[in-house]
Amino acid sequence: GIQVEQSPPDLILQEGANSTLRCNFSDSVNNLQWFHQNPWGQLINLFYIPSGTKQNGRLSATTVATERYSLLYISSSQTTDSGVYFCAVDSETSGSRLTFGEGTQLTVNP
Amino acid sequence: DTGVSQNPRHKITKRGQNVTFRCDPISEHNRLYWYRQTLGQGPEFLTYFQNEAQLEKSRLLSDRFSAERPKGSFSTLEIQRTEQGDSAMYLCASSPKRLAGGQETQYFGPGTRLLVL
Numbered sequence: 001g002i003q004v005e006q007s008p009p010d011l012i013l014q015e016g017a018n019s020t021l022r023c024n025f026s027d028s029v030n031n032l033q034w035f036h037q038n039p040w041g042q043l044i045n046l047f048y049i050p051s052g053t054k055q056n057g058r059l060s061a062t063t064v065a066t067e068r069y070s071l072l073y074i075s076s077s078q079t080t081d082s083g084v085y086f087c088a089v090d091s092e093t094s095g096s097r098l099t100f101g102e103g104t105q106l107t108v109n110p
Numbered sequence: 111d112t113g114v115s116q117n118p119r120h121k122i123t124k125r126g127q128n129v130t131f132r133c134d135p136i137s138e139h140n141r142l143y144w145y146r147q148t149l150g151q152g153p154e155f156l157t158y159f160q161n162e163a164q165l166e167k168s169r170l171l172s173d174r175f176s177a178e179r180p181k182g183s184f185s186t187l188e189i190q191r192t193e194q195g196d197s198a199m200y201l202c203a204s205s206p207k208r209l210a211g212g213q214e215t216q217y218f219g220p221g222t223r224l225l226v227l
Contacts (some may be wrong), residue, residue, distance in 0.1 A: 004152075019150060030214070031214055031215075033215065033216065040220070041147075041199055041220065041221045041223065042200070042218070042220050042221070043153075043201065045215065045217060045218075048215045065216075066158070081157040086152050086153075088153075088216075089215075095166060096141065096143075096158060096165075096166075096205075096214065097143070097155035097158065097166065097168075098143075098153075098155065098203075099155070100152030100153050100154070101152055102150075102151060102152050103152055
């Protein structure tokens, strides 16, 4: 099946810093979503972005489908940005199931 | 609240007992998914329904697991004869019918955290 790799696995920032999280995938995708999992376990949708660029406030994402990677940018980070960020994809071979990466654990210190 | 809801939010049980979880999807979403997440890992797919039909099951879904969506609305996931290895967060997601071009955003519920003693 499709493989999803996220980097870095852990990231520690000071409040106000910027960061870039990366997601590599091994096959063409129909769907790519970025999620933020809060400390209570809730997966919060950030972006649906199988290709192109989107922005939402301090967050933006870019997916280069032909090169099989996606980037999530966080600018002017805040302590509330802390948590685990997941990339998840589905492909024509995997059907509708989402395959998740192992996530990036982000800690933003005050 | 019009999001995906799951009950109970937490469940502690003894090994060998049966447990059942419920998921209520977003209204009019015809696709419903179950995932399992263990500590430090990303969620893993278990099964999904389109309306009341169970279309796909993962190899992770052993014969002790059964899922239903009897009227194409809410779904239940039952684990029989629980084992300590079943301890995990069980997540439910729903999505509307896949649009032309393949767009399908999945929305997740808050999860049910299971601890098997």
